[in-house]
Amino acid sequence: MTSYHAQRRASLIARYVLLALLAALWLFPIVWIVLASFSYNDTGFVSTIWPKQFTLSNYTGIFTSTQFPFVYWIRNTLFVSLVSMVLSTFVTISVAYALSRLRFRFRKPYLQIALVLGMFPGFMSMIALYYILKSFNMLNLGGLILVYVGGAGLGFYIAKGFFDTIPRSIDEAAEIDGASRWQVFLHIGLPMSKPIIVYTALTAFIAPWTDFIFSGIILSSSGNAKTYTIAYGLYNMVHATKGTSTTYFTWFIAGCVVIAVPITILFIIMQKFYVNGITAGADKG
Amino acid sequence: MVEIDLDHLYKKYDDGEDYSVVDFDLHIKDKEFIVFVGPSGCGKSTTLRMIAGLEDITKGELKIDDKVMNDVAPKDRNIAMVFQNYALYPHMSVYDNMAFGLKLRHYKKEDIDERVQNAAEILGLKPFLDRKPAALSGGQRQRVALGRAIVRDAPIFLMDEPLSNLDAKLRVSMRAEIAKLHQRLNTTTIYVTHDQTEAMTMADRVVVMSVGHVQQIGTPAEVYQNPRNQFVAGFIGSPAMNFFNMTYQDGFVSDGQSIRLKVPEGRAKILDDQGYNGKEVVFGIRPEDIHSEEAFLETWPDAVISSTVSVSELLGATEQLYLKADDTEYVANVNARDFHNPGDHVKMGFDVNKAHFFDKDTTMAIVAKPIPLEG
Numbered sequence: 001m002t003s004y005h006a007q008r009r010a011s012l013i014a015r016y017v018l019l020a021l022l023a024a025l026w027l028f029p030i031v032w033i034v035l036a037s038f039s040y041n042d043t044g045f046v047s048t049i050w051p052k053q054f055t056l057s058n059y060t061g062i063f064t065s066t067q068f069p070f071v072y073w074i075r076n077t078l079f080v081s082l083v084s085m086v087l088s089t090f091v092t093i094s095v096a097y098a099l100s101r102l103r104f105r106f107r108k109p110y111l112q113i114a115l116v117l118g119m120f121p122g123f124m125s126m127i128a129l130y131y132i133l134k135s136f137n138m139l140n141l142g143g144l145i146l147v148y149v150g151g152a153g154l155g156f157y158i159a160k161g162f163f164d165t166i167p168r169s170i171d172e173a174a175e176i177d178g179a180s181r182w183q184v185f186l187h188i189g190l191p192m193s194k195p196i197i198v199y200t201a202l203t204a205f206i207a208p209w210t211d212f213i214f215s216g217i218i219l220s221s222s223g224n225a226k227t228y229t230i231a232y233g234l235y236n237m238v239h240a241t242k243g244t245s246t247t248y249f250t251w252f253i254a255g256c257v258v259i260a261v262p263i264t265i266l267f268i269i270m271q272k273f274y275v276n277g278i279t280a281g282a283d284k285g
Numbered sequence: 286m287v288e289i290d291l292d293h294l295y296k297k298y299d300d301g302e303d304y305s306v307v308d309f310d311l312h313i314k315d316k317e318f319i320v321f322v323g324p325s326g327c328g329k330s331t332t333l334r335m336i337a338g339l340e341d342i343t344k345g346e347l348k349i350d351d352k353v354m355n356d357v358a359p360k361d362r363n364i365a366m367v368f369q370n371y372a373l374y375p376h377m378s379v380y381d382n383m384a385f386g387l388k389l390r391h392y393k394k395e396d397i398d399e400r401v402q403n404a405a406e407i408l409g410l411k412p413f414l415d416r417k418p419a420a421l422s423g424g425q426r427q428r429v430a431l432g433r434a435i436v437r438d439a440p441i442f443l444m445d446e447p448l449s450n451l452d453a454k455l456r457v458s459m460r461a462e463i464a465k466l467h468q469r470l471n472t473t474t475i476y477v478t479h480d481q482t483e484a485m486t487m488a489d490r491v492v493v494m495s496v497g498h499v500q501q502i503g504t505p506a507e508v509y510q511n512p513r514n515q516f517v518a519g520f521i522g523s524p525a526m527n528f529f530n531m532t533y534q535d536g537f538v539s540d541g542q543s544i545r546l547k548v549p550e551g552r553a554k555i556l557d558d559q560g561y562n563g564k565e566v567v568f569g570i571r572p573e574d575i576h577s578e579e580a581f582l583e584t585w586p587d588a589v590i591s592s593t594v595s596v597s598e599l600l601g602a603t604e605q606l607y608l609k610a611d612d613t614e615y616v617a618n619v620n621a622r623d624f625h626n627p628g629d630h631v632k633m634g635f636d637v638n639k640a641h642f643f644d645k646d647t648t649m650a651i652v653a654k655p656i657p658l659e660g
Contacts, residue, residue, distance in 0.1 A: 169372035172339050177386030177433070178360040191376045
């Protein structure tokens with residue numbers, strides 16, 4: 001019979017081994033991509049994990065290429081992502097707040113409809129969206145923003161869950177203090193909701209930043225590479241040069257790493273707002 | 286000057302089948318301290334929230350200074366409210382918590398500062414003005430909530446169980462503080478609590494409620510001494526009044542077993558006059574009206590019951606005895622000198638002069654002249 005102490009130790013070791021294994025599995029592709037982006041290669045696919053020769057030429061290549069307007073792609077994507085982030089966050093937070101705080105006749109049916117609608121993947125509508133946007137002559141970045149923001153009204157569930165945890169009596173206290181509904185939202189609801197706003201903004205930024213499906217169908221018909229977003233542009237870079245596609249493979253990898261940089265920076269900046277217990281002290285306890 | 290009229294108020298929630306508040310009728314005088322008391326779910330908080338404007342009034346009229354307020358927004362009713370869970374703004378400092386309402390009402394900066402400093406002085410919050418609520422203790426948070434109400438200088442204070450989240454000791458000291466505050470500010474106050482001690486100690490008048498109905502309105506002494514019905518008798522007073530189902534017959538009440546007590550002549554006449562002879566009544570007696578001193582037992586031999594002690598709790602000056610006489614259990618509060626151990630057989634004297642009689646069916650008190658709902 002082993003002692004309880006030894007048992008605990010064994011179980012702990014087993015758990016850490018498992019976690020380490022999972023971490024390694026998870027990190028491997030990332031490490032590989034970063035390494036590959038620095039490897040010198042002119043024959044296509046990278047066959048070694050550790051580059052035989054380090055180089056920055058993949059990065060300089062994509063940024064200076066005249067054939068593939070990489071800088072335009074980044075600029076377009078940044079524009080689309082930032083605008084949709086601001087608009088989507090506003091829409092999502094407003095919808096969530098209203099559904100959490102106000103009681104109106106259509107509230108329950110709306111919650112149910114939203115839940116059911118949310119079960120269908122967004123790209124199911126891509127053909128319809130394509131024709132609708134085409135008829136409005138909006139197969140461009142503006143149309144793309146419209147598509148991203150249009151879905152924001154359905155993504156309120158997490159934010160609503162957060163608002164539900166803020167005691168209603170705080171709203172009521174503010175109301176008695178003389179605040180209108182809007183003032184309650186502005187002075188009480190919003191400042192207390194920083195974590196969820198940050199979360200919503202992050203997801204609202206990342207989705208358009210990495211989206212390939214919608215940018216692909218909406219922007220493809222222009223034929224002008226300068227109007228592409230980065231995901232579609234990169235795909236196009238490897239795809240459009242069939243036969244020699246492997247030539248650009250390391251460029252493609254470098255492009256992927258560049259995409260990850262803004263998201264990482266954004267996350268690092270915003271995670272300090274990710275504080276828990278923002279409502280601590282409002283209530284008893 | 287502010288008077289509040291609750292004119293036959295009713296409340297029914299959209300999803301509820303029954304009324305949560307039924308026919309609440311009360312006139313509150315200027316500067317009065319009114320306490321709504323009752324067990325949870327009796328409609329006391331709902332009534333308070335109707336006065337605050339946080340709940341719609343289903344039927345009836347709410348008047349403040351003769352103006353109908355049913356359809357006036359909470360912020361325009363000129364009331365201040367303290368919530369059970371404090372409801373402080375967690376992202377604001379103590380100072381800003383108190384100043385928030387004033388800022389919304391566009392008070393001048395100097396005026397706000399003066400009022401907040403003043404309230405902080407009264408409540409002993411000066412050292413904490415820069416702190417966030419999270420960095421305060423429960424008692425301090427409750428003080429901030431009070432401060433937020435004070436600074437507004439509103440003529441009406443509503444308090445919804447403000448002390449129920451505090452520990453026992455703090456509750457007693459805050460109770461005194463609120464009472465002092467009321468004497469100082471003289472604001473018309475409506476205070477909701479489920480704690481009858483708070484109601485008894487603080488109120489000018491108490492409104493006892495049960496399942497949506499007002500049971501009795503009166504001064505603490507009135508509801509304690511002359512409860513209108515069995516509910517009020519059982520709810521007001523701690524420990525609660527003992528009730529015995531007894532039969533009244535020719536000047537005696539008896540439970541058919543070992544309890545048989547002589548009813549004093551005056552009380553017996555009332556029972557006779559109202560035709561209770563030979564009928565069952567509910568006999569109520571407060572634990573403090575049951576004695577174990579020799580002197581009492583000798584003076585009132587007709588009021589002595591032999592009992593067994595099941596539990597005895599020494600509370601310091603007094604001792605609480607849980608007794609059993611055959612199948613009937615009751616509680617007595619006796620002097621700690623007359624200490625008894627569980628299992629002891631004791632003789633207990635019932636002060637029947639102070640007993641209450643209630644109709645078994647209507648639960649109303651049997652008295653010479655019916656006690657009015659509002660005393």
